[in-house]
Amino acid sequence: MVESVRGAYMLYRRKVFLNLVLRHKKPISLIRLHKLMFLFFKSTGTAYYDFIPNKYGCYSICLHNDQEALIKQEVVIETKGESPFSSFLSVDIHRIELDSILLKNEDSTVLDTLIVDNEHKTDDDLLEGIYKAYPFYGIRSLIVDRFTSDQVFMNKIQTIRDQVKSTPRFLYTIGYEGLSIDRFVQLLILQNIKTLVDVRKNAFSMRPEFRKKNLEMALSEAGIQYYLMPEVGIPSSNRKEFLPSGKRCDLFMWYVENTLPLCEEYASVVAELVSRENVALMCYEKDPKDCHRSLFAEYCQRVQPSIPGIKHIVGASSSAKASIHNSPNVSNPFA
Numbered sequence: 001m002v003e004s005v006r007g008a009y010m011l012y013r014r015k016v017f018l019n020l021v022l023r024h025k026k027p028i029s030l031i032r033l034h035k036l037m038f039l040f041f042k043s044t045g046t047a048y049y050d051f052i053p054n055k056y057g058c059y060s061i062c063l064h065n066d067q068e069a070l071i072k073q074e075v076v077i078e079t080k081g082e083s084p085f086s087s088f089l090s091v092d093i094h095r096i097e098l099d100s101i102l103l104k105n106e107d108s109t110v111l112d113t114l115i116v117d118n119e120h121k122t123d124d125d126l127l128e129g130i131y132k133a134y135p136f137y138g139i140r141s142l143i144v145d146r147f148t149s150d151q152v153f154m155n156k157i158q159t160i161r162d163q164v165k166s167t168p169r170f171l172y173t174i175g176y177e178g179l180s181i182d183r184f185v186q187l188l189i190l191q192n193i194k195t196l197v198d199v200r201k202n203a204f205s206m207r208p209e210f211r212k213k214n215l216e217m218a219l220s221e222a223g224i225q226y227y228l229m230p231e232v233g234i235p236s237s238n239r240k241e242f243l244p245s246g247k248r249c250d251l252f253m254w255y256v257e258n259t260l261p262l263c264e265e266y267a268s269v270v271a272e273l274v275s276r277e278n279v280a281l282m283c284y285e286k287d288p289k290d291c292h293r294s295l296f297a298e299y300c301q302r303v304q305p306s307i308p309g310i311k312h313i314v315g316a317s318s319s320a321k322a323s324i325h326n327s328p329n330v331s332n333p334f335a
Contacts, residue, residue, distance in 0.1 A: 013048040014066050015101040016040065016111070018075070018091055023115055027079065027088035033067075034059055034084075035126040036114060038137075043110045050182035051137065052189060054221050056084055057127055058137040061181050061218045065209060085123055136160055140189075140223070167192040170311040171274050171300060173293045177286035179315050181209040185222050187313050194277035195225040197270060199293050200284070201233025227273075232263050232296050233283075248290065255292050260299045267296075271304035280313065288312040 020036060021028055028036075038051050038058045051058040067089065070076040075095045081087040103111065118126060128147060131138040135156045138144045147153055172191055176184050188196065196219055203212035216226040234255055242251035273279045285291035294312070301307045 010100065011066075013062075014070065015103060016048055016107065017063070017066055017070070018096065018101050019103055019108070019111055020115075021076065021089050022091050022093070023111065025119065027090040029123055030067075030084035030087045030089065031056060031123045032126060033089060034063060035123070035130055036118065037063055038130065039118070040111060040114055042134075043114060044107060047180070047183075050180045050186060052182050052186050052222055053137040053140045055140060055142040057130055057141055058134070059221065061185065061209070061221060065181075139164065164190065164192050167278060168308075168311075169274065169278060170309045171270065171297055171307050172278060172280040172311050172313055173288055173291075173297050174280050174282050174313040174315075175285045175288065175291055175293070176205075176207075176210050176282070177284055179286075181215075181218050183315060184210075185218055185224070187315055188219075188224055188280060189222050191280070191311075191313055192278045193224060193280045195227055195273050195279045197227045197229050197273070197279060197281050198283075199229050199232050199281050199296055201230050201235055203228055203230065205284070229266055229269075232259065232266050232292075234259070234292050252292065252295060256295060260295065263296065263299060264303055267300040267303045270300045271307050274307050286314070288314075 017037070020033070020040070024032075034051075034056075035058065037049055037060065041047065041049060041051070049060040049063045051060050053059075067076060067078075071078050073095070075092060077090050077092055079088045079090075102108075121129075124146070127143070131141070131144060131147065132150070132153055135153065138157050139161050144154075144157060167190075172193060174184070174187065179187070198212070198215070203215070205211050208214055209218060212226075212228065219226050234251065238251060238254060242248065242254070270279065270281075281293045281297055283291045283293045285293075288294040294310075297310045301310060
């Protein structure tokens with residue numbers, strides 16, 4: 001018995017995952033899995049998974065993590081090939097109870113329609129359709145040159161690449177609170193971040209995807225370097241002392257007086273990185289005013305005036321997400 005599957009609770013997105021693989025008439029390729037799940041998300045408008053552009057187009061780190069978890073539980077079976085095109089998934093129906101993975105009626109209908117509408121399309125057909133409808137997801141593709149005969153499409157891809165590359169040079173900051181790992185990485189890509197500096201004292205999280213090793217692997221999917229800088233973080237003992245009693249201001253005062261004076265060396269490292277590329281300081285809190293990363297960023301700029309400015313990436317207020325997920329049109333290259 002697999003408790004996490006037969007039990008009363010399962011993440012809804014994993015139910016969608018299992019239904020997609022189960023309802024597919026034959027084992028589904030990894031490429032097809034991500035593309036159909038992306039189209040399901042576009043059809044329902046619900047963010048069960050977010051997606052980033054990678055070497056094969058739209059890709060979800062979270063979906064991959066769910067896949068690995070279900071394989072480990074022996075619910076999903078993977079037949080590995082040399083590429084995502086030749087690696088296939090199926091479900092061991094003896095390891096699940098079908099009643100435990102029922103979907104909402106509207107989601108079930110959309111999923112069935114999606115599978116039927118695309119069953120005669122090859123993986124390449126799916127790729128081409130998504131690239132042309134949502135060219136943002138082709139900007140890091142290694143196979144987008146298959147469509148070089150479509151000059152209008154290739155110009156659109158290049159326009160988006162140019163927009164990303166022209167993102168102003170700043171020292172950026174970001175907090176992962178409330179963000180999926182894919183949305184987090186997506187925001188970094190949009191700001192052309194090339195190095196993420198983790199300023200947590202301990203690179204640990206209750207969310208496994210934001211722990212050091214897993215985060216570093218996720219960033220590699222987007223070609224982003226990971227740099228751990230725990231020396232500029234706040235010890236957990238100090239957080240426990242000040243935060244439960246609502247003394248955030250006192251905690252930050254302690255940080256300014258006791259930690260920042262010892263950080264000149266690390267400010268120099270940050271400035272050197274910023275001189276070459278866009279860099280983001282990363283911690284947990286969504287609001288930069290609630291996080292020490294803002295104080296460290298300001299300190300860096302103060303002792304290293306070559307840093308041109310500070311910009312906070314805030315996922316909830318970003319217009320980029322709306323741009324990416326709008327219906328495709330000519331005037332919006334991110335669609």
